Amino acid sequence: MQNFDYYNPTHIVFGQDRLADLDTLIPANAKVLVLYGGGSVKKYGTLATVVSQLGSREVVEFGGIEPNPQFETLLKAVEVVRAEKIDFLLAVGGGSVMDGTKFIALAAEYDGEVNSLLFNGTAPAPVKSALALGCVATLPATGSEMNNVGVITYNEQKYPFASPLVFPKFSFLDANLTLTLPKEQIANGVADAFIHVIEQYLTQPVNAKIQDRFAEGILKTLIEDGPVTYADNDNIDARKNFMWSATSALNSLIGVGVPQDWSTHMIGHELTAMFGIAHGRTLAIILPSLLRERKSQKYAKLVQFAERVWDINDGSDDEKIDLAIDKTEAFFNSLDIVTHLSHYNIDEQAIDNVIVNMKKMGLTKLSETGDLTLDIVRKILLATK
Ligand code: NZQ
Ligand code: ZN
Numbered sequence: 001m002q003n004f005d006y007y008n009p010t011h012i013v014f015g016q017d018r019l020a021d022l023d024t025l026i027p028a029n030a031k032v033l034v035l036y037g038g039g040s041v042k043k044y045g046t047l048a049t050v051v052s053q054l055g056s057r058e059v060v061e062f063g064g065i066e067p068n069p070q071f072e073t074l075l076k077a078v079e080v081v082r083a084e085k086i087d088f089l090l091a092v093g094g095g096s097v098m099d100g101t102k103f104i105a106l107a108a109e110y111d112g113e114v115n116s117l118l119f120n121g122t123a124p125a126p127v128k129s130a131l132a133l134g135c136v137a138t139l140p141a142t143g144s145e146m147n148n149v150g151v152i153t154y155n156e157q158k159y160p161f162a163s164p165l166v167f168p169k170f171s172f173l174d175a176n177l178t179l180t181l182p183k184e185q186i187a188n189g190v191a192d193a194f195i196h197v198i199e200q201y202l203t204q205p206v207n208a209k210i211q212d213r214f215a216e217g218i219l220k221t222l223i224e225d226g227p228v229t230y231a232d233n234d235n236i237d238a239r240k241n242f243m244w245s246a247t248s249a250l251n252s253l254i255g256v257g258v259p260q261d262w263s264t265h266m267i268g269h270e271l272t273a274m275f276g277i278a279h280g281r282t283l284a285i286i287l288p289s290l291l292r293e294r295k296s297q298k299y300a301k302l303v304q305f306a307e308r309v310w311d312i313n314d315g316s317d318d319e320k321i322d323l324a325i326d327k328t329e330a331f332f333n334s335l336d337i338v339t340h341l342s343h344y345n346i347d348e349q350a351i352d353n354v355i356v357n358m359k360k361m362g363l364t365k366l367s368e369t370g371d372l373t374l375d376i377v378r379k380i381l382l383a384t385k
Pocket of ligand 1: 041067099140143149177
């Protein structure tokens with residue numbers, strides 16, 4: 001296992017009917033900006049409940065943060081923060097609202113050009129302070145509710161950023177608030193969480209037993225309870241397990257001390273930026289093809305994945321790996337996620353444009369060892385058919 005530091009200060013408030021606890025977690029004299037997306041939280045009453053729990057605090061609202069949040073929209077929120085002298089940000093929504101709020105928290109206290117906060121990848125953004133933020137998560141998927149990362153769309157490209165200052169002070173994971181999710185968002189969330197685990201797990205063995213076994217436990221839970229949540233809206237026990245899986249998949253715990261390979265995400269972000277395909281779906285298209293292409297580099301961990309996650313114990317190691325990848329793809333398909341680019345009318349010419357854009361973004365040496373070049377990315381995308 002490699003050396004690591006682990007720091008995660010986010011207070012999780014988990015379960016059902018938990019919003020009454022908001023009052024205890026936000027300073028009594030705070031002036032709060034409540035941020036939300038395209039209106040689902042208004043439509044289903046979550047926003048009204050949240051605001052009523054804030055009691056006599058001064059509250060300002062900012063809606064309209066879109067999926068794959070746009071830089072320009074977030075700048076408008078920064079203006080509101082400054083004009084209204086806001087001192088606490090409360091994100092109510094999915095990953096896009098939570099990520100957008102993290103960016104606003106940094107940008108509101110930054111004196112330089114705010115777009116420069118986007119050009120550091122996942123190295124800490126060059127900031128000295130940020131506004132405090134909390135989250136009411138309405139979509140289990142990204143893990144944004146318990147990590148220090150965000151992804152913003154700027155000039156039609158997706159840019160990740162990170163800072164220890166944007167860990168949410170708290171996040172509510174109230175399963176009842178997710179009951180209104182359309183089925184395809186549940187599927188997106190299951191795929192996203194599953195692939196977050198894979199990006200931290202399917203690399204090379206470093207004898208990190210806790211991380212491996214936690215990762216395998218999350219994958220098995222997603223395989224078990226993802227489809228139940230997808231098929232049966234009323235199964236709250238399955239939904240809670242799915243929700244905690246999604247958070248646990250990207251709160252750093254399984255990623256410490258192990259190599260990580262975020263190739264599927266880096267390629268997927270390009271497909272979202274260029275073709276508007278939802279984040280989780282892009283990942284499900286790429287991953288099976290990437291694993292087939294990278295079989296030899298990830299061999300030992302793929303065998304472990306086959307045996308421990310998919311319980312495949314018969315056949316040669318090669319056969320186990322092939323079956324595990326097929327089962328993974330079939331799992332996504334069972335959630336009605338199509339894993340072929342042709343479904344989106346993306347042909348060879350469009351794939352070449354993806355490669356050109358990735359080159360412009362400097363994404364030329366992906367994988368845990370930096371050996372995944374754009375020629376290989378092209379091959380992976382072509383193989384998705
Ligand atoms: O905008 P509203 O009207 O709220 O509707 C949203 C949106 O249309 C809807 N929704 C959310 N909660 C709902 C609901 N509809 C009904 N009932 C509810 N309870 O769902 C739609 C999608 O929301 P969005 O927030 O965009 O989805 P998700 O949570 O999947 O977030 C995706 C974003 O997160 C980034 C992605 O790149 C993408 O921009 N990611 C963030 C990460 C992180 N911070 O660590 C890691 C991820 O890998 C990912 O890149
Ligand atoms: Zn993701």
